[in-house]
Amino acid sequence: MHELSIAVAAISQIEEAAERHGADRVAVVRLRIGELSGVVPEALRFSFGIAAEATRLAGARLEIETVEGRARCPVCGREAPTGVPPALWCAPCGAARDVLSGRELEIARVELDDTPVSEDAGASDATGATGVTGATRKVNPADLTRKANHVPHR
Ligand SMILES: [Zn+2]
Numbered sequence: 001m002h003e004l005s006i007a008v009a010a011i012s013q014i015e016e017a018a019e020r021h022g023a024d025r026v027a028v029v030r031l032r033i034g035e036l037s038g039v040v041p042e043a044l045r046f047s048f049g050i051a052a053e054a055t056r057l058a059g060a061r062l063e064i065e066t067v068e069g070r071a072r073c074p075v076c077g078r079e080a081p082t083g084v085p086p087a088l089w090c091a092p093c094g095a096a097r098d099v100l101s102g103r104e105l106e107i108a109r110v111e112l113d114d115t116p117v118s119e120d121a122g123a124s125d126a127t128g129a130t131g132v133t134g135a136t137r138k139v140n141p142a143d144l145t146r147k148a149n150h151v152p153h154r
Helices: 002-020 041-051
Strands: 025-034 061-067 070-072 079-081 098-101 105-113 136-139
Touching: 002 025, 002 041, 002 105, 025 041, 041 061
Parallel strands: 025 061
Antiparallel strands: 025 105, 070 079, 070 098, 105 136
């Protein structure tokens, strides 16, 4: 399944980033998925849930942001949604339109969970009054990898 390999790739990138930031858990992951990427959001969500088990992303909230496919005609300059499946020809001109958006497959946002992992959440140590419980930390997706934040895509 296409979505499973995408989920596995995204999870390994995010796990690596969480490890580098010293976080044992990831609270929120937001993926940006173009409607022309061929990814079925519900299949991705399902695959993510399975692939995240036994990783730092287990139980993380997955948000999926869909990006509309848009294209522009290089001849007349008209910009319009491509639709799905995409219509890539400009009807009046007969020219091939350039796709502007809709192929995204990116990690848009990651929040790390800095809550100390504890068997017994109620009985932590004496510094319980500091209000740091449940703190999350936002990670700039640009920091996720030295490479781009694009998920490998077949
Ligand atoms: Zn045109």
